[in-house]
Amino acid sequence: MKVAALLRFALTGWVAGAAAFLILAFAWPAVLPGFVHYNHYDPTGPAPSLPLIVGVILVAASLPAIIGGVVGGNIPKEGGNRQQVLMAAVFGIVLALPVGCFGLWLFSGA
Numbered sequence: 001m002k003v004a005a006l007l008r009f010a011l012t013g014w015v016a017g018a019a020a021f022l023i024l025a026f027a028w029p030a031v032l033p034g035f036v037h038y039n040h041y042d043p044t045g046p047a048p049s050l051p052l053i054v055g056v057i058l059v060a061a062s063l064p065a066i067i068g069g070v071v072g073g074n075i076p077k078e079g080g081n082r083q084q085v086l087m088a089a090v091f092g093i094v095l096a097l098p099v100g101c102f103g104l105w106l107f108s109g110a
Contacts, residue, residue: 006070012085013069013092014062020093021061021100025054028104048107057103061096068095 029050072091076083 005073009073009084009088010066010069012088013067013072013095014065015092016089017061017065017068017092017096018058021058021065021096022054024097024100025057025104028108053103053107057100057107060103061099064099065092065096068092 068091069088073084073088075091076087079087
């Protein structure tokens with residue numbers, strides 16, 4: 001497999017995983033409202049901002065998304081280019097969301 005194809009699958013997995021995580025991250029406070037009340041971290045100190053928390057978790061979820069894109073792109077060899085890109089996106093989402101959910105759970109005060 002050529003390097004350009006691997007990079008395309010990695011980028012596809014990362015974009016799909018990052019988009020799915022960002023949708024989840026900004027819908028998360030509607031599901032767990034305790035995430036918005038930051039006084040459970042340190043009542044006397046400054047509250048962490050939601051974009052900072054999402055950015056840190058996005059960095060942590062990027063590597064699984066890239067790995068998922070490369071692995072997913074290599075699975076369907078006989079399906080053609082569209083199937084490979086689709087599976088790269090699916091595997092990027094599948095590997096990035098558990099890491100993203102775990103990170104959001106850590107910051108939700110649970």
